[in-house]
Amino acid sequence: MRIQSMKIKGFRNLKGIDLSFEEGIPIHAFVGSNGQGKTNILEAIYLCSLSKSFRTRASGDLVGFEEAFSSVKIDTDEEKLEVIITAKPSQKVLKVNGVKKSATDFIGNLKAVFFSPDDLANMSYAPKLRRRYLDIVLSQLNRGYLVKLMEYNGACKQRNSLLKAISEGRGDTDELDFWDEKLAQLGAYITEERLKLIDQLQTLVSGHYKEISNSSSEVSIVYESEVRGVSPKELCDLYKDGRRRDLMTCQTRLGPHRDDLKFLLADKDMAFFASRGEWRSLVLGLKFAEIDLIKELTGDNPVLLLDDVFSELDAERQKYLFDATGKSQTFITTTHKEFIDGLPTAHKAYKVKEGIVE
Ligand SMILES: Nc1ncnc2c1ncn2[C@@H]1O[C@H](COP(=O)(O)OP(=O)(O)O)[C@@H](O)[C@H]1O
Ligand SMILES: [Mg+2]
DSSP states (O other): OOEEEEEEEEETTEEEEEEEOOTTOOEEEEEOOTTSSHHHHHHHHHHHHHSSOSSOSOGGGGBOTTOSEEEEEEEESSOEEEEEEETTTTEEEEEETTEEEOHHHHTTSSOEEEEOHHHHHHTTTOHHHHHHHHHHHHHHHOHHHHHHHHHHHHHHHHHHHHHHHHHTTOSOGGGHHHHHHHHHHHHHHHHHHHHHHHHHHHHHHHHHHHHHHTOOOOEEEEEEOSSTTOOHHHHHHHHHHTHHHHHHHTSOOSSGGGOEEEEEETTEEHHHHOOHHHHHHHHHHHHHHHHHHHHHHHSOOOEEEEESGGGTSOHHHHHHHHHHHTTSOEEEEESOHHHHHTOSSOEEEEEEETTEEO
16 A cells, blocks of 8 residues: 655644655655654654544644644545544544545554654553554554444543542442443453454564564563453453442553553563563564554555654664565654665655755
């Protein structure tokens, strides 16, 4: 899959971007100093893929400070995609070929895999990033997943507010039945999808890890959950049983929003034994496995978004990255043009300055 052209207006600090990308050039590099808008460009592309940002949940943040709305239009070789966001009132409109679509029908038209230095640096200690990895891969493979996940998160918030109201003597305990039931239905589905995905990722991740790190150690991925394998009915009972405990903290303590991933390297928990370099190799392996699965299950080559990866990866890992990206259309940001000049693949560089692409 390929992006043919992109128009961005009023998106963060991006004033007006209008670019077309030639077919014979796989790598497009946005070069500029810090704070110029390079990552914002990748964020706009990502928005057309997953209908969300990788940096903020509040879509209003994406509208330029002085702007009434922001618009991102991307034409792929298959579809014309558009996202329009207004800040006040906060609204988001998603369109495919000019027709308004729900998030379910919008997500997955543009498949994109995003590499960020934050993931590379932080995955080792942030369970949220590990869960997000699974959720993002699933969202691209299964249109309904992200919508169900958002519903689940919304229901969790509602249940927590109700817990607070009850603990302050304002709420009705019977109302918890509704939220327990809803969370159980959605939660069991989310957990099951994550487990299936981990099964599919296992060998792919381990294979990439061995190549990247030049070692023979196996990686295994373990899904840590108190609710794995339980049916919606059993999960509902667990929520009911946990009410008294949840009322004390006004938090829903159980469910996929609390689950985590553990990685074993040669049977040892990486959280306790792995070096920074081993973590980097693992995160790269996870990303390559994501690309493999998207290719295998959808038949589409995802577009790659590489944010400032040169700062986090040594020369050898950079080489693995660019060998593996092959002919995939790749958008990359960097502060150092010399990194781009050294690439063996055909590429084009664009200078980004104060939100304008020169
Ligand atoms: N909603 C917004 N409106 C205008 N500017 C914004 C908005 N959000 C972020 N910015 C600006 O965007 C710039 C950061 O852009 P970014 O793409 O992260 O830079 P970099 O080139 O370092 O990747 C900062 O100057 C920030 O103030
Ligand atoms: Mg940046």
